[in-house]
Amino acid sequence: MTGPRVLFDLPGPRARRRQRIGSALGVLLVLLLVGLALWRLGANGQLEGERWAILFDPATNVPQRLLEALVNTLQVAAVGMVAATVLGALLAVGRLSEHAWLRVPVVAVVEFFRAVPLLVLILFCFLFLPQVGLSLSAFGALALGLTLYNMAVLAEIIRAGILSVDRGQSESAYALGMRKWQVMSFVLVPQAVRRMLPVLVAQLVVLLKDSSLGFIVGYMELLRTSRSLVETLNFSFGPRYTFQLYVAAGLIYILVNVLLSQLAKYIEKRTSQNAKTAGTTKVELPADSAAVTGVTLDAPQRP
Amino acid sequence: MSFLADNFDLLRDAFLTTLSLAVVSGIVALVLGTVLAAMRVSPIPALRALATFYVETFRNTPLTVVFFFLAFGIVYIDLQFPTRFLTAVAALSLYTAAFVCEAVRSGINAVPSGQAEAARALGLDFRQSLSTVVLPQAFRTVVPPLGNVWIALAKNTSIAAGFAVTDLTAVLQRLANANADQLAMVFAAVVLAYLVITLTSAWLIGILERRLAITR
Numbered sequence: 001m002t003g004p005r006v007l008f009d010l011p012g013p014r015a016r017r018r019q020r021i022g023s024a025l026g027v028l029l030v031l032l033l034v035g036l037a038l039w040r041l042g043a044n045g046q047l048e049g050e051r052w053a054i055l056f057d058p059a060t061n062v063p064q065r066l067l068e069a070l071v072n073t074l075q076v077a078a079v080g081m082v083a084a085t086v087l088g089a090l091l092a093v094g095r096l097s098e099h100a101w102l103r104v105p106v107v108a109v110v111e112f113f114r115a116v117p118l119l120v121l122i123l124f125c126f127l128f129l130p131q132v133g134l135s136l137s138a139f140g141a142l143a144l145g146l147t148l149y150n151m152a153v154l155a156e157i158i159r160a161g162i163l164s165v166d167r168g169q170s171e172s173a174y175a176l177g178m179r180k181w182q183v184m185s186f187v188l189v190p191q192a193v194r195r196m197l198p199v200l201v202a203q204l205v206v207l208l209k210d211s212s213l214g215f216i217v218g219y220m221e222l223l224r225t226s227r228s229l230v231e232t233l234n235f236s237f238g239p240r241y242t243f244q245l246y247v248a249a250g251l252i253y254i255l256v257n258v259l260l261s262q263l264a265k266y267i268e269k270r271t272s273q274n275a276k277t278a279g280t281t282k283v284e285l286p287a288d289s290a291a292v293t294g295v296t297l298d299a300p301q302r303p
Numbered sequence: 304m305s306f307l308a309d310n311f312d313l314l315r316d317a318f319l320t321t322l323s324l325a326v327v328s329g330i331v332a333l334v335l336g337t338v339l340a341a342m343r344v345s346p347i348p349a350l351r352a353l354a355t356f357y358v359e360t361f362r363n364t365p366l367t368v369v370f371f372f373l374a375f376g377i378v379y380i381d382l383q384f385p386t387r388f389l390t391a392v393a394a395l396s397l398y399t400a401a402f403v404c405e406a407v408r409s410g411i412n413a414v415p416s417g418q419a420e421a422a423r424a425l426g427l428d429f430r431q432s433l434s435t436v437v438l439p440q441a442f443r444t445v446v447p448p449l450g451n452v453w454i455a456l457a458k459n460t461s462i463a464a465g466f467a468v469t470d471l472t473a474v475l476q477r478l479a480n481a482n483a484d485q486l487a488m489v490f491a492a493v494v495l496a497y498l499v500i501t502l503t504s505a506w507l508i509g510i511l512e513r514r515l516a517i518t519r
Contacts, residue, residue: 006420007432120475216464257363
């Protein structure tokens with residue numbers, strides 16, 4: 001279906017007028033609700049400029065702490081992203097292996113880590129591993145938990161990508177005399193990663209969001225930092241800045257994630273135009289004309 | 304093993320809390336997400352914009368932050384949920400609704416346009432063609448993605464543990480503190496309980512998928 005247009009006729013002049021009135025009323029209602037919330041906030045004194053100024057005043061050390069927290073968040077997410085992608089690719093290849101002794105354990109690992117909540121994995125790394133002699137900091141526990149969980153998810157994404165590469169690609173690679181590992185690493189995986197890049201980046205956004213679970217194991221990421229700032233500031237000033245600090249942490253998260261999501265959209269647009277992905281068939285989309293043209297684009301690629 | 308027998312009641316209650324948290328939030332999220340998806344394809348621009356804004360906001364906010372605001376933030380606009388459980392349900396369903404909306408919308412886009420064109424040619428209006436022709440077919444194609452959303456939701460309920468709901472993860476933390484010598488057993492029991500929920504769901508979704516699949 002091409003966009004929403006198919007579901008309804010283009011509205012005529014009367015319907016448009018009705019829609020405009022309805023939209024105006026709706027906007028008014030939303031504004032009313034927002035206004036009500038702001039009024040209550042104002043009545044509780046939460047909107048005073050002085051309370052918000054603390055977020056931008058370097059003398060209070062608040063902006064520095066928040067920046068540090070953002071760096072911490074990005075650090076743990078970056079470690080998790082790299083490790084999870086590498087391990088995920090290995091697991092995906094292992095799951096496609098022809099040898100049962102390799103495939104069966106890999107399937108078990110992937111299915112297990114996909115089925116267990118991330119928070120339980122992080123707590124496992126944080127509470128259990130030190131007992132068996134593997135001492136981890138909060139950073140290590142969080143990074144390991146994020147890696148274990150996301151490598152399983154990414155393995156499935158990459159596997160779907162490898163399976164979506166046109167069979168002719170691997171057949172011709174074998175015909176050229178390549179070995180199995182060569183076919184996989186020089187022909188299939190590069191095309192699969194390209195094809196799966198948008199989904200991959202979307203999962204990495206999820207990973208970044210999940211790093212906020214560090215709050216529960218006491219890693220100084222954004223949420224934990226604002227909590228500790230609230231506690232120290234409450235100690236000296238009473239509960240004056242609680243709301244402002246949490247809003248700041250929430251907004252920073254949303255901002256970073258929106259930026260990453262935009263990056264994912266940009267990559268998706270670029271890869272869909274890229275002729276090098278033409279050897280793959282669309283996996284999620286239904287069999288419509290777009291998918292068919294995607295395959296036939298193969299022709300001009302040949303030298 | 305006596306340790307498990309001692310704490311059986313605690314674990315069973317926690318299991319039921321987790322399960323009911325997931326089921327109630329799942330139903331609310333399904334309804335809310337479907338309404339949002341209908342808004343996103345509706346003829347009225349203001350509704351489309353509102354639904355898009357909602358989805359983009361919640362998809363880019365960590366669930367922990369949503370929990371935080373519903374637990375500690377809305378006090379400042381003089382609102383409060385009556386119980387911790389309801390706070391968790393609200394956070395989980397508001398968050399999950401955004402993902403349900405995206406799944407259902409992809410299903411709506413997967414219905415061949417001939418179906419909607421035929422519905423309109425028969426004189427059905429937007430509401431009728433969506434609810435009697437397009438959505439029933441869309442739901443059948445989105446069983447796998449919706450199933451993934453459901454399993455993710457069941458796992459996400461663990462975050463409620465950080466906000467004073469005694470679910471499986473909260474019990475895990477409590478038992479881990481009380482029985483440091485039997486940590487492996489504690490983890491095994493809790494992980495097993497989660498696996499019961501997620502693996503059973505995955506199995507049922509597989510059956511449902513085969514039953515409902517449309518061959519075109």
